[in-house]
Amino acid sequence: MIESRAAEMICVASLSELQAKRVIVIAGRDRPIAVFWHDGQAHAVDNRCPHLGFPLHQGSVRDGLLTCHWHEARFDLCTGCTFDLWADDVPAFDTAIHDGTVYVAPMPRHIPNRADYLRRLTQGLEQEVSLVEAKSILGLRRTGAQWAEILREIARFGARNHDRWGEGLTLLAIAGNLLPQLSPESAYLVVYRASRQVGIDCSDAPARRQREPLAKGEHATSQLGRWMRTWVRARHRDAAERTLLTALDQFGLAPDVAKNGRLVQHAGNISQERLEHSSELADFVFTAASERVYAQIGHVFDGWNKAFELLNFIGWSHAGEILPLAVPATVAARGAEEDAHWHHPHELIEPLRAVEAELPEILDAARGRPSSAVADLSPVLLGDDPLEIIGLVKNCLTEGVPPAELARQVAYAAAVRLARFSKNNEVADWFNPRHTFIFANAVHQAVKRCPTAGSVRGIFHTALSVYMDRFLNVPGAPSR
Numbered sequence: 001m002i003e004s005r006a007a008e009m010i011c012v013a014s015l016s017e018l019q020a021k022r023v024i025v026i027a028g029r030d031r032p033i034a035v036f037w038h039d040g041q042a043h044a045v046d047n048r049c050p051h052l053g054f055p056l057h058q059g060s061v062r063d064g065l066l067t068c069h070w071h072e073a074r075f076d077l078c079t080g081c082t083f084d085l086w087a088d089d090v091p092a093f094d095t096a097i098h099d100g101t102v103y104v105a106p107m108p109r110h111i112p113n114r115a116d117y118l119r120r121l122t123q124g125l126e127q128e129v130s131l132v133e134a135k136s137i138l139g140l141r142r143t144g145a146q147w148a149e150i151l152r153e154i155a156r157f158g159a160r161n162h163d164r165w166g167e168g169l170t171l172l173a174i175a176g177n178l179l180p181q182l183s184p185e186s187a188y189l190v191v192y193r194a195s196r197q198v199g200i201d202c203s204d205a206p207a208r209r210q211r212e213p214l215a216k217g218e219h220a221t222s223q224l225g226r227w228m229r230t231w232v233r234a235r236h237r238d239a240a241e242r243t244l245l246t247a248l249d250q251f252g253l254a255p256d257v258a259k260n261g262r263l264v265q266h267a268g269n270i271s272q273e274r275l276e277h278s279s280e281l282a283d284f285v286f287t288a289a290s291e292r293v294y295a296q297i298g299h300v301f302d303g304w305n306k307a308f309e310l311l312n313f314i315g316w317s318h319a320g321e322i323l324p325l326a327v328p329a330t331v332a333a334r335g336a337e338e339d340a341h342w343h344h345p346h347e348l349i350e351p352l353r354a355v356e357a358e359l360p361e362i363l364d365a366a367r368g369r370p371s372s373a374v375a376d377l378s379p380v381l382l383g384d385d386p387l388e389i390i391g392l393v394k395n396c397l398t399e400g401v402p403p404a405e406l407a408r409q410v411a412y413a414a415a416v417r418l419a420r421f422s423k424n425n426e427v428a429d430w431f432n433p434r435h436t437f438i439f440a441n442a443v444h445q446a447v448k449r450c451p452t453a454g455s456v457r458g459i460f461h462t463a464l465s466v467y468m469d470r471f472l473n474v475p476g477a478p479s480r
Contacts, residue, residue, distance in 0.1 A: 025047050039064065065077065094109055121154070164329060166197075228243045301439060369399075411443070
């Protein structure tokens with residue numbers, strides 16, 4: 001048996017030489033291997049410290065502990081396991097002694113597979129060890145895992161271990177949008193950055209307390225939508241979340257809670273294509289998101305949009321896990337109607353609410369008309385008359401301008417406002433037009449999904465936010 005194993009192994013040195021030198025480094029099949037003699041036994045590990053690659057043969061061994069001399073990471077010499085989680089485990093190799101000669105296996109005792117890397121990715125997120133996250137993502141890619149599978153694992157971890165939508169999930173959605181345009185190296189960095197933020201968000205955060213949908217009943221989607229808006233106005237999180245889960249349940253997407261606490265999805269009976277383009281679901285969500293004007297300086301609406309984009313990438317079967325995370329911010333947010341600047345020196349909320357009430361009738365009437373071309377609206381949208389801006393947007397919709405085209409023009413005006421930012425402004429002022437532009441993009445994406453009154457009113461909110469940022473261009477920067 002020993003002779004058979006020795007025939008497959010790499011010769012290190014004579015036993016007497018290893019005992020005299022205490023450590024010898026040899027070339028393994030794909031890495032340097034440090035072979036130690038300690039406490040009457042031969043032990044072998046990858047000679048590169050898993051933290052930053054310091055040669056471990058220059059470390060010290062005492063009482064079975066191998067200590068790296070760069071950052072003092074400590075490892076069990078027998079197994080390679082670390083006692084300092086930030087350093088990660090070092091691969092260990094089998095050794096054998098035959099006829100006075102020491103041999104070492106050419107490959108580590110354990111070669112990680114995809115399941116190992118997925119488990120390690122979860123451990124890295126749980127322990128907030130970025131090194132483990134980074135290595136796990138690289139390992140998953142080497143084993144053939146697609147980016148969607150990796151983002152799905154990170155997103156589901158975030159859904160289980162955080163009580164609300166966070167920056168990390170936003171970055172995951174952005175990563176999903178960017179990946180097709182990125183080089184492999186840039187794609188890896190973007191995904192790692194998002195994963196790192198998810199781990200930070202979940203660190204010391206309360207785990208998710210899963211609500212349940214209402215019992216099966218005859219709930220019309222329109223009724224659930226009215227309830228959802230009621231709970232948003234009342235700032236009633238539990239009620240809003242149960243209402244959302246009930247709506248998702250009608251699409252076969254509400255999660256169950258299994259005995260082990262992990263979320264298990266309904267099989268569902270709606271096709272992926274219908275889910276991704278369902279104006280009914282999008283209308284339900286974005287109408288609730290726009291119940292308050294420019295809520296939380298646009299972050300509420302953008303959060304729902306990012307949740308939709310993330311689900312488009314990782315799969316809509318996880319909607320029951322992902323979408324409820326956007327509820328807390330939605331019910332807790334302040335809207336512009338609570339901001340004195342939107343009431344003085346010009347009253348913006350009353351005329352805005354008036355035109356919102358007319359929107360269903362305006363959109364119904366416009367559906368029977370051919371699409372109308374539209375000129376550049378920037379001169380008015382970037383002007384100083386808020387009532388003229390509201391009137392312009394309303395007239396465009398009345399004349400049959402497609403809502404998606406109108407939302408695009410308003411988003412362009414938001415971009416122009418930001419591009420013409422004056423250097424005379426305070427640095428902090430940059431955040432105002434930036435938030436408006438992010439919000440404008442979210443509204444544009446939502447309107448493309450569902451050009452209904454609930455999402456189209458976001459166009460008016462965006463246009464008035466562009467107007468509110470006008471002081472940032474006084475004095476205006478050159479337009480060239």
